Amino acid sequence: MNGVPADQDERARDEQALDETMRALAEPRRRAILRLVAHEELAAGEIAAAFEVSRTAVSQHLTVLKGAGLLVERREGTRRLYRARPEGLAGLRDFLDEAWTASLDVARRLVEADRAQLVGGGQEVRDAG
Amino acid sequence: MNGVPADQDERARDEQALDETMRALAEPRRRAILRLVAHEELAAGEIAAAFEVSRTAVSQHLTVLKGAGLLVERREGTRRLYRARPEGLAGLRDFLDEAWTASLDVARRLVEADRAQLVGGGQEVRDAG
DNA sequence: CGCTAACGTTAGCGCGAACTGACACTCGAA
DNA sequence: TTCGAGTGTCAGTTCGCGCTAACGTTAGCG
Structure with a gap:
């Protein structure tokens, strides 16, 4: 669904x-x-x-x-x-957690890509999507 | 301090x-x-x-x-x-956690006060501060 | 009923902010 | 250096929003 x-x-x-x-x-x-x-x-x-x-x-x-x-x-x-009313903050809490984890993830991927570029010597690494 | x-x-x-x-x-x-x-x-x-x-x-x-x-x-x-930039969300995260826990706390205290009022039969319970 | 206290609501004003269009800037290639 | 691609920046307009002042509403007392 x-x-x-x-x-x-x-x-x-x-x-x-x-x-x-x-x-x-x-x-x-x-x-x-x-x-x-x-x-x-x-x-x-x-x-x-x-x-x-x-x-x-x-x-x-x-x-x-x-x-x-x-x-x-x-x-x-x-x-x-x-x-x-605490429940009123639930939506914001979800948004925050999502943005937080996603941001950390893209930062990690960029570091990996940078490391791969250093090792591979400028090969195509920007196709990760 | x-x-x-x-x-x-x-x-x-x-x-x-x-x-x-x-x-x-x-x-x-x-x-x-x-x-x-x-x-x-x-x-x-x-x-x-x-x-x-x-x-x-x-x-x-x-x-x-x-x-x-x-x-x-x-x-x-x-x-x-x-x-x-994940760190940019840190301040909002702190505010949210603080507001969340405080809201839950005041809700809990109100429930306790209400229960005490039911037991005590209308005695002074609103001095909790 | 009249009266007061405690609030919410409406009209109007002023400021800030989001948008568009035109212009300026910085690279990289020929 | 000349050109185009990729972006940022500067007026100018519109529109939403926070504020005040005046008015309306509800609950309780005598």
Whole structure:
């Protein structure tokens, strides 16, 4: 089951989810917010008090983070408590591991090709694909 | 050696480096480029041919990725070959692991607090900090 | 009901960033 | 040195996004 349209759709969906995660985490303040609620559950007001921007801005950041699945919201009276959602980082974790291993692999292959070139004396070595 | 100004500077430097990494990876095309050069070393023209945007745009993307330390450039005649640089992902890897473990920890503590509340019958349990 | 606290939402503004097109540069070959 | 291939760089435009201010909403109290 490789290369079928259903697999393409799944790939596209993963990419879209990863894109949302990355765009959410690309903002320094959103990373700071995530760090806060990763250590303890906090109310929107408490989170906003930790920064020097308006509560409106923080609320929008919380909306983005929640939309990316990086946060979960729990209501308690008029207050809204937020905490980090570890599973939201799974997609990014997969991407990172994949890129990491692939990068190490291409580096290893280049070293081998370079060594082969030194031994063989300039033969064709760039056909590895 | 904790909490001293030198540590703050190091923290700030790490955050800035992480910010550059995240902003570079926030762009879908840049992630696609990184995937390409993570599997094999490619020239700028070959990379550009893989997308439907102008070579100018791809060149700018390559500049950003190189600036973030995610790519290395190697010149061969008029061609410029690029390949992924695994160490550039180290900072993001650290952030991810930290956020992951912290999120799991706060989730575990909340479950314990909830269980204690069920057993104790509504006693004060939200002082865990 | 009126009132307040705690939030989210909308409209509008300003900045940064991604894209295109034109130009400049650097090799290698004739 | 003249030419073409392969790339980087510089304006200029468009567009997304983070911010603020004002308004709307919901929960709890008297």
